Amino acid sequence: MPQLIDRLGTAKDPWVTLGAEDVLPDSGAMIVPLERLAEALDAGLELGVHLPNDTDPAGLKPYFDRLSLISVGFPSFSDGRGFSIGHCLREFGFQGRLRATGPVISDQFDYLLACGFDEVSLPDSIAERQPLEHWAATPGRISLGYQRGLAGRGSILDARRAASYAAGRG
Amino acid sequence: MYRYDEFDHRFVNERVAEFRDQVERRLTGALNEAEFKPLRLMNGLYLQLHAYMLRVAVPYGTLDSRQMRMLAHIAETWDKGYGHFTTRQNIQFNWPRLKDVPDILEALASVEMHAIQTSGNCIRNITSDPYSGVAPEEIEDPRITAEMLRQWSSLHPEFTYLGRKFKFAVTGSEHDRAAIKVHDIGIQIIRNEAGEVGYRVLVGGGLGRTPMIGKELRAFLPKADLLPYVEAALRVYNLHGRRDNKYKARIKILVHETGIDEFRAQVEHEFATMDRAAVTAPEGEMERIAAYFAPPELATKPPAPVEFERMQKLDPDFAQWVERNTYAHRVPGYAAATISLKPIGGAPGDATAEQMRVMADLAETYSVDAMRVTHEQNIVLPHVAIGDLYKLYRGLASIGLDMPNKGLVTDIIACPGLDYCALATARSIPVAQAISNRFADNKRQREIGPLSIKISGCINACGHHHIGHIGILGLDKAGVESYQITLGGESTEDARLGDRTGPGFGYDEVPGVVEKIIDTYLDLREGQRETFFQTYRRVGMEPFKEALYATAD
Numbered sequence: 007m008p009q010l011i012d013r014l015g016t017a018k019d020p021w022v023t024l025g026a027e028d029v030l031p032d033s034g035a036m037i038v039p040l041e042r043l044a045e046a047l048d049a050g051l052e053l054g055v056h057l058p059n060d061t062d063p064a065g066l067k068p069y070f071d072r073l074s075l076i077s078v079g080f081p082s083f084s085d086g087r088g089f090s091i092g093h094c095l096r097e098f099g100f101q102g103r104l105r106a107t108g109p110v111i112s113d114q115f116d117y118l119l120a121c122g123f124d125e126v127s128l129p130d131s132i133a134e135r136q137p138l139e140h141w142a143a144t145p146g147r148i149s150l151g152y153q154r155g156l157a158g159r160g161s162i163l164d165a166r167r168a169a170s171y172a173a174g175r176g
Numbered sequence: 177m178y179r180y181d182e183f184d185h186r187f188v189n190e191r192v193a194e195f196r197d198q199v200e201r202r203l204t205g206a207l208n209e210a211e212f213k214p215l216r217l218m219n220g221l222y223l224q225l226h227a228y229m230l231r232v233a234v235p236y237g238t239l240d241s242r243q244m245r246m247l248a249h250i251a252e253t254w255d256k257g258y259g260h261f262t263t264r265q266n267i268q269f270n271w272p273r274l275k276d277v278p279d280i281l282e283a284l285a286s287v288e289m290h291a292i293q294t295s296g297n298c299i300r301n302i303t304s305d306p307y308s309g310v311a312p313e314e315i316e317d318p319r320i321t322a323e324m325l326r327q328w329s330s331l332h333p334e335f336t337y338l339g340r341k342f343k344f345a346v347t348g349s350e351h352d353r354a355a356i357k358v359h360d361i362g363i364q365i366i367r368n369e370a371g372e373v374g375y376r377v378l379v380g381g382g383l384g385r386t387p388m389i390g391k392e393l394r395a396f397l398p399k400a401d402l403l404p405y406v407e408a409a410l411r412v413y414n415l416h417g418r419r420d421n422k423y424k425a426r427i428k429i430l431v432h433e434t435g436i437d438e439f440r441a442q443v444e445h446e447f448a449t450m451d452r453a454a455v456t457a458p459e460g461e462m463e464r465i466a467a468y469f470a471p472p473e474l475a476t477k478p479p480a481p482v483e484f485e486r487m488q489k490l491d492p493d494f495a496q497w498v499e500r501n502t503y504a505h506r507v508p509g510y511a512a513a514t515i516s517l518k519p520i521g522g523a524p525g526d527a528t529a530e531q532m533r534v535m536a537d538l539a540e541t542y543s544v545d546a547m548r549v550t551h552e553q554n555i556v557l558p559h560v561a562i563g564d565l566y567k568l569y570r571g572l573a574s575i576g577l578d579m580p581n582k583g584l585v586t587d588i589i590a591c592p593g594l595d596y597c598a599l600a601t602a603r604s605i606p607v608a609q610a611i612s613n614r615f616a617d618n619k620r621q622r623e624i625g626p627l628s629i630k631i632s633g634c635i636n637a638c639g640h641h642h643i644g645h646i647g648i649l650g651l652d653k654a655g656v657e658s659y660q661i662t663l664g665g666e667s668t669e670d671a672r673l674g675d676r677t678g679p680g681f682g683y684d685e686v687p688g689v690v691e692k693i694i695d696t697y698l699d700l701r702e703g704q705r706e707t708f709f710q711t712y713r714r715v716g717m718e719p720f721k722e723a724l725y726a727t728a729d
Contacts, residue, residue, distance in 0.1 A: 083211065083337070084214055084297070084337055085337070085419055086297075086334075086335075086336065086337025086338060086339075086414060087414060087415055087419070089333060089334045089335075089336075089337065089414070090334055090411050090414040090415050091415070093334050093411070094411075094415075097450060097451060111207070111211050113194075113198065113215055114337070116333070117333035117334075117336060118333075120333035120334075121333055121334055135205065135206050135207075135208070136206055136207075137206075140201070140206060143197075147190060147193070147194050147197075148187065148190045148191065148194065148331060149186065149190060150183060150186070150187065151187075151330075151331060151332075151333070152187070152327040152328055152330050152331075152332075153328060153332055153333070153455070154454055154455055154456070154457075154458075155451060155454030155455045156333060159333070162183040162184075162187065162327070163327075163457055163458055163461055164458065165183055166181065166183060166458075166461070166464070167458045167460065167461070170460070
């Protein structure tokens with residue numbers, strides 16, 4: 007059973023992940039594979055889709071209104087394409103829940119949040135070695151970053167500007 | 177030079193704490209070695225053949241004496257008393273213990289230094305021209321832009337798990353001393369026809385196993401667009417760069433396979449559609465950084481002091497050192513002096529703790545406290561009054577760093593090779609030492625003139641052999657070291673990749689082979705002023721090939 011972690015801690019996953027061969031139900035919260043998105047659109051589901059990380063995220067734009075969740079694949083923690091995909095989905099205007107699915111590590115949690123993700127779905131092999139307290143300790147470990155325009159993490163550049171104004175030098 | 181404010185200090189201190197915690201989690205097993213590896217690499221910590229190696233970032237090669245003294249302290253306290261300056265203008269310590277590394281990082285943080293992203297598949301130390309702020313033809317000090325990029329690239333959440341490493345270089349002069357054409361992204365500060373200062377952006381250069389010369393991505397980029405533009409380029413690379421083969425994962429392969437025009441179209445599309453305002457540095461930030469790089473106030477000095485002229489006549493060695501190792505400063509009466517870390521028979525780029533301390537003292541006394549590490553693995557004191565050069569020279573002589581060989585045949589670049597590196601397939605330092613000994617005679621070096629020899633101990637090309645006038649690549653052929661030779665490489669604005677002479681040579685043969693190449697050049701050159709590179713460009717490979725292989729047929 008994969009472990010679901012978000013800013014608030016662990017949670018029971020309300021979503022069911024549909025396999026390629028599974029029968030499509032007509033109710034419930036389902037994450038469907040990308041190739042089954044078309045058939046799932048008209049079913050009466052709370053709908054999520056799984057996007058492999060070699061897929062153009064722009065292809066999902068027409069379905070944003072229908073999608074409550076997008077799960078982005080991280081086939082390994084060192085394959086960082088998903089960070090850019092998350093950023094792009096937010097930039098395209100996706101407002102639903104954004105999930106990173108795969109063996110990411112707790113040291114990446116802050117980066118995932120900054121790229122617009124809300125949660126991670128971890129395989130047991132990682133979850134066993136990396137208890138929740140490791141994940142809870144990550145956000146804010148670097149309190150401000152140098153980049154601007156990111157979710158969750160404040161920017162040193164903006165803080166400098168604010169400090170400069172406050173000191174009357176602005 | 178740039179100084180940390182409260183935010184920079186906090187950032188680096190938090191990073192040290194984070195790494196300390198990561199080391200602890202590795203020791204408890206919460207992180208396995210595969211997971212810990214990229215984390216330690218992003219803090220500059222490699223596992224070498226015999227021990228860990230820690231690579232410390234020297235942003236754009238700029239150091240002050242306090243920092244140099246700390247490097248000496250680290251070498252003595254946690255290493256074997258020396259350090260190795262690298263072709264990325266960094267310094268490496270070859271023998272630290274894992275448990276000491278957090279303490280070393282803390283010591284570095286106390287002098288505004290770190291080891292962030294000196295390794296790993298992320299944006300590496302930003303390199304630049306060692307004569308920044310010195311060169312008369314410079315349009316703007318490139319370190320302002322390099323510092324902007326250093327901050328932007330530090331722990332960038334989106335670009336820290338790239339397909340492969342990513343290297344930026346910035347030059348502020350048309351004469352390129354930063355090798356921008358062989359970087360993933362090379363930036364040249366230019367002035368457009370309207371007189372505005374901006375950037376020419378190159379992409380897809382690099383060495384390694386598939387060497388390529390960078391192509392023009394943008395002919396003119398307004399300065400204010402720097403961060404969103406590089407962010408757009410990195411995003412296209414991160415999304416589309418190959419992940420199936422680490423040897424094809426650099427941006428140069430993506431640009432090559434996509435085609436520069438299509439790649440440019442993708443970057444420009446991303447740049448046009450992204451939220452640029454959210455990424456762009458706030459107004460005033462670049463000016464804030466620029467203020468740190470304002471030219472130092474240098475007292476007016478005579479351009480040619482009598483005493484200086486007299487000492488050159490009295491001490492011919494000094495005169496030679498002045499001729500080879502100094503560079504005309506934009507301020508009359510001053511020069512930039514190169515401290516050669518290439519003593520005859522030495523390991524290129526190595527310096528002992530004592531040498532570091534004396535260099536720090538000399539920089540403090542004679543060069544407004546400033547030093548630069550060069551990608552040729554030397555140290556530059558950028559602002560020395562000409563009248564002080566002799567005192568500086570005597571100080572360097574006291575620690576054996578008075579070699580007048582900058583740019584000459586013994587000013588060799590070499591990677592650590594099989595003496596240290598786990599990736600190496602052959603030795604490089606002993607090859608450099610053997611060549612250095614062979615050409616020890618100073619008169620002979622001067623007779624040969626400007627010539628760069630660059631040696632790599634494996635195909636990854638850390639010794640930049642492709643862009644050496646004479647490049648030497650050490651390979652392993654069925655358990656025996658074999659050295660491939662290339663001729664006619666060049667790293668400047670005339671950058672080109674060297675051409676292979678033919679089959680490789682044995683370890684013991686290399687000095688003789690280099691000698692044969694040089695003798696061939698001396699026979700062929702049209703007058704003393706024609707350099708090796710010029711002669712090679714004029715006559716081509718054939719005569720060299722004949723000299724090297726004819727007897728073997």
